[in-house]
Amino acid sequence: MFSEATLARFAREVAKYPPEQKQSAVMACLSIAQQEQGWVSPEAEAGIAEVLGMPAIAVREVTTFYNMYNQRQTGKFKLNVCTNLPCQLRNGQGALEHLCSKLGVQDGGTTADGLFTVQQCECLGACADAPVMLVNDRQMLSYMSNDRLDELVDTLAAHAKQGA
Numbered sequence: 001m002f003s004e005a006t007l008a009r010f011a012r013e014v015a016k017y018p019p020e021q022k023q024s025a026v027m028a029c030l031s032i033a034q035q036e037q038g039w040v041s042p043e044a045e046a047g048i049a050e051v052l053g054m055p056a057i058a059v060r061e062v063t064t065f066y067n068m069y070n071q072r073q074t075g076k077f078k079l080n081v082c083t084n085l086p087c088q089l090r091n092g093q094g095a096l097e098h099l100c101s102k103l104g105v106q107d108g109g110t111t112a113d114g115l116f117t118v119q120q121c122e123c124l125g126a127c128a129d130a131p132v133m134l135v136n137d138r139q140m141l142s143y144m145s146n147d148r149l150d151e152l153v154d155t156l157a158a159h160a161k162q163g164a
């Protein structure tokens, strides 16, 4: 399931905890699997469960609790828009709908060219800056007006084109 290099990365994470608490490395191992495979497949969950000596269902519980873990392949750019209450009060839902409409997808959908996945997410901890979103689980963007959303999509699409 995993390459030697991946297993070595898992081992580095496991080594950060006492041997009897190696399950504490589950989130790090899931992130590594996702970085390498683009998503967390049921096979990856089972493999991580084996490495960490925990039930596969316990790994699944972690994967499904945090939406930074992809339960299916996503587009090259994953755009998560916060739709929790404070953001809702400042057009979070509108930002999500604008993105979906611009890209022609439903919430959770991926564009036909495989470039963009749009989905709602939980609070990103920057409520005062709403609408707030996260690109590829790493880059947080604030005050995402429709104009800024359009600019972002155009910039990312151009970026992808240059890299193609």
Ligand code: FES
Residues within 6 Å of the ligand: 082, 083, 084, 085, 086, 087, 088, 122, 123, 124, 125, 126, 127, 128, 130, 132
């Ligand atoms: S509610 Fe959206 S960042 Fe907190």
